[in-house]
Amino acid sequence: MTELTKTLELKLVQPNAHKQQKLRETQEAYQQALQAAFDAGCATQTEANDVVVDYDLTGYAKNALKQYVPQLTTTYNAGELHDDHPVRFTNEGLRLNHKPENAIEWYVKIPHHEDYHLWLPAQPNPEQRDWLEAVNAGDAEMGESRLFQRNERWYLHVTATRDVEDGSELLAKERTPIGVDIGEASLVTVCHRDDGGCPTAPELWADAGKTVRRLRKTYFTAKRRLQKRGSERIAESYGDCLWSQIDDVFHRVTREVVEYAESVENPVLVLEDLTHIRESMDYGEYMNRRLHGWGFAKLHAQIRYKAVEKGIPVETVNPRNTSKECHACGEVAYRPKQATFKCPNDDCWVGEYQADVNGAVNIADRYLSGESRSREHENDDDSAEDGARLTAPQDSHADAETQQETRGTYAS
Missing domain, CATH: 3.30.420.140 (YqgF/RNase H-like domain)
Structure with a gap:
């Protein structure tokens, strides 16, 4: 068995005006808190907490921010931020509800602030249905989720981890x-x-x-x-x-x-x-x-x-x-x-x-020939290859910070 992590994408069914406003409020507050923590050069979660604590955000978003900003500062050495960062929530923040009897089967609960949440219908990628059902049944572990807007539509990316057969029993x-x-x-x-x-x-x-x-x-x-x-x-x-x-x-x-x-x-x-x-x-x-x-x-x-x-x-x-x-x-x-x-x-x-x-x-x-191994020396190479990016791996929905980040209408 191999542990596999995949990003699932759900397209939120067009929210009404009230819910649109709430989503925008969350997005704006998150952007402001992220920028403030980044400008302060927060290198630890404690430092980030001192900055974001007063912003009108749910604790799930604040906790995700506290984990992310130190990575930007100390690991990625980012010089600036994009303007379109998705709103991050820790894995405890999101809830799924499956109603197979309804025309729209899936619903997600998105945190707005501490005592207010939004239930919204969602359309998942049909090819990821088994993953979503595994998450809902507890057979796959839900990770961090990200909320963002693209072409005037709202989307939610959810990371999920499960064990899959790796087929490694053959010699x-x-x-x-x-x-x-x-x-x-x-x-x-x-x-x-x-x-x-x-x-x-x-x-x-x-x-x-x-x-x-x-x-x-x-x-x-x-x-x-x-x-x-x-x-x-x-x-x-x-x-x-x-x-x-x-x-x-x-x-x-x-x-x-x-x-x-x-x-x-x-x-x-x-x-x-x-x-x-x-x-x-x-x-x-x-x-x-x-x-x-x-x-x-x-x-x-x-x-x-x-x-x-x-x-x-x-x-x-x-x-x-x-x-x-x-x-x-x-x-x-x-x-x-x-x-x-x-x-x-x-x-x-x-x-x-x-x-x-x-x-x-x-x-x-x-x-x-049995050479399935890592290279032993840093200069032991003749190929022109690299895994870096031209910009720091910030979590813009158009950037690939994680291996599973997706770009189409649905996740790949």
């Missing part, structure tokens, strides 16, 4: 390892070997890579121009929109990666271990800026939790030279072009090969 040698190479040209490339040991059925998400590169270039260009004009707020809002589009691409691609794995008998998805990669990267200011914001860790996380939910195990391997070694003879070579691998061994049949597919096969082979 490693009985598994079919699928190498997952994450890069900048092809966002993700997957490949595995057939029964005869030949690389087979490679799949590349090159168009997705182009889309993400275009969106990120647009973001940087627009941000510089807007900052020169002193339009910081517009730059932040515009950036949120573009990052939301990138997240949509990430969710689609990682979902398709898991679907690929489902088509293979007894699969195991094999990823490169990314520990310490950020510290070991030094490609110059321009490339570092691009690669540090590429979102490798986010892609890893999304593949992992979506795979585990389907009962597909995920392993990591040492990434040393996975993009430089020939998958056929093991000779260390070079890439004359971004998408081309050229083997220098004249006796090797490979010659030139698609570089990302070559890397994916090497990653899969590391699992077969």
Whole structure:
């Protein structure tokens, strides 16, 4: 069994004018308290409590604030806040009620302040129904919840944790390892070997890579121009929109990666271990800026939790030279072009090969050779990968602070 945490999204059925006003009051009070605690540089829950105690918020929101602000200050070193933080509540604050006899089956109780709560009908993602029923039945543990508004509609994100079958009872040698190479040209490339040991059925998400590169270039260009004009707020809002589009691409691609794995008998998805990669990267200011914001860790996380939910195990391997070694003879070579691998061994049949597919096969082979482990040294890497973001992981609904943050109308 594997413990899996997932974000469930519920769309609140349009509240009446009175309840809309109450939700806005909660949102405004939360924003004010969060900003005040952040401006005060609160590094502990006690310091945050001294700031937020007098705000007209339920204790569930205050307690969530007290836990979150020190993270922003001491862990993420955030320089500023977004304007659209969702309202956080600790796990005790939210209540669910299931009425299967009604046209709208689900209802949520949202805290407003200490002695006042709002009961609202909600529409969950149909694909998450079993999770929601597990939470309601007590078979899954409810975590923190977040309330926010998007396109004039109110949404609620609820984290839930439950045990799922991980399918790990098979021996490693009985598994079919699928190498997952994450890069900048092809966002993700997957490949595995057939029964005869030949690389087979490679799949590349090159168009997705182009889309993400275009969106990120647009973001940087627009941000510089807007900052020169002193339009910081517009730059932040515009950036949120573009990052939301990138997240949509990430969710689609990682979902398709898991679907690929489902088509293979007894699969195991094999990823490169990314520990310490950020510290070991030094490609110059321009490339570092691009690669540090590429979102490798986010892609890893999304593949992992979506795979585990389907009962597909995920392993990591040492990434040393996975993009430089020939998958056929093991000779260390070079890439004359971004998408081309050229083997220098004249006796090797490979010659030139698609570089990302070559890397994916090497990653899969590391699992077969028993190298499923974390990297031992910080500089033991040759790949341009990083899990950082360009902004601190604040809890804007357009930012990905957690592995399960969602961006579409429903959670993925």
